[in-house]
Amino acid sequence: MTRLTFLGTGGGRFATIYQLRSTGGMYLEDGASIHVDPGPSAAWSLARLDMDPADTDAVLISHGHPDHYGDAEIIIEGMTRGGLIHRGALYGSRSVIDGAGGIGPAISNYHRSLVKEVGLVEPGSRFSVGNIDVQATFTDHSDPTGVGFRFNTINGMVSYVSDTQPHPRLAKEHQGSRALVLAITRPRDQRVRCHLCTEDAVDLIRSVKPEIVILSHMGVRMIREGPEKEAKWLEDRTGVRCHAADDGDVVTLGNDISISRGHPILNE
Ligand SMILES: [Zn+2]
Numbered sequence: 001m002t003r004l005t006f007l008g009t010g011g012g013r014f015a016t017i018y019q020l021r022s023t024g025g026m027y028l029e030d031g032a033s034i035h036v037d038p039g040p041s042a043a044w045s046l047a048r049l050d051m052d053p054a055d056t057d058a059v060l061i062s063h064g065h066p067d068h069y070g071d072a073e074i075i076i077e078g079m080t081r082g083g084l085i086h087r088g089a090l091y092g093s094r095s096v097i098d099g100a101g102g103i104g105p106a107i108s109n110y111h112r113s114l115v116k117e118v119g120l121v122e123p124g125s126r127f128s129v130g131n132i133d134v135q136a137t138f139t140d141h142s143d144p145t146g147v148g149f150r151f152n153t154i155n156g157m158v159s160y161v162s163d164t165q166p167h168p169r170l171a172k173e174h175q176g177s178r179a180l181v182l183a184i185t186r187p188r189d190q191r192v193r194c195h196l197c198t199e200d201a202v203d204l205i206r207s208v209k210p211e212i213v214i215l216s217h218m219g220v221r222m223i224r225e226g227p228e229k230e231a232k233w234l235e236d237r238t239g240v241r242c243h244a245a246d247d248g249d250v251v252t253l254g255n256d257i258s259i260s261r262g263h264p265i266l267n268e
Pocket of ligand 1: 063065141163
């Protein structure tokens with residue numbers, strides 16, 4: 001089984017500042033364990049779900065905005081058992097690893113030194129974590145060095161599109177995906193530059209035709225508007241199963257794709 005745990009489903013500046021939802025990112029388990037975009041409250045969310053940061057094999061950071069990396073150094077300390085064992089990997093965009101265009105670097109030299117492998121990734125970069133082959137994908141965002149990721153798991157491809165505005169290249173990058181995780185920051189009629197709103201997702205979903213779309217990284221307006229309503233609207237328009245994730249939701253990929261709903265403590 002391949003498991004995707006949504007530690008946090010909030011994103012964008014104000015949902016993060018006020019923690020309307022956790023912003024702890026996504027955790028992929030498929031033999032190896034990968035923490036993707038551990039934003040603020042990632043460590044808190046792992047603790048509430050009885051998950052141990054020490055089990056993490058790699059931390060992946062798509063770009064240099066703090067809602068995507070705020071807790072990354074703490075997770076790296078966990079992955080390296082308090083910094084005592086030289087292990088694990090860190091992969092991130094140029095802004096995250098080296099700093100670029102006034103953004104980042106996001107990780108201190110000390111925390112980089114704790115990790116066995118540090119990789120700077122660009123769209124098209126490939127690497128593996130255990131048995132999981134990963135490819136960095138293109139995004140069109142206010143961090144121009146940002147990336148998304150596609151994970152080639154034992155149960156098919158999982159796509160993490162990350163922060164981006166619509167771009168024809170996105171559909172090509174994520175062809176063949178079974179589970180398409182979209183950062184839908186805004187609801188319908190509230191488009192904002194550099195991000196996806198609900199309408200923006202329609203063409204992408206129709207073109208990729210995944211088995212499931214999972215909405216995450218929701219901003220204040222999206223959360224207030226009601227993400228389930230937006231997911232239903234998308235599902236009606238595209239004919240593809242769409243799920244608005246809650247903090248603590250677990251999506252399991254086997255022959256079928258199942259969802260177990262959020263953790264009560266994370267959704268108080
Ligand atoms: Zn961003």
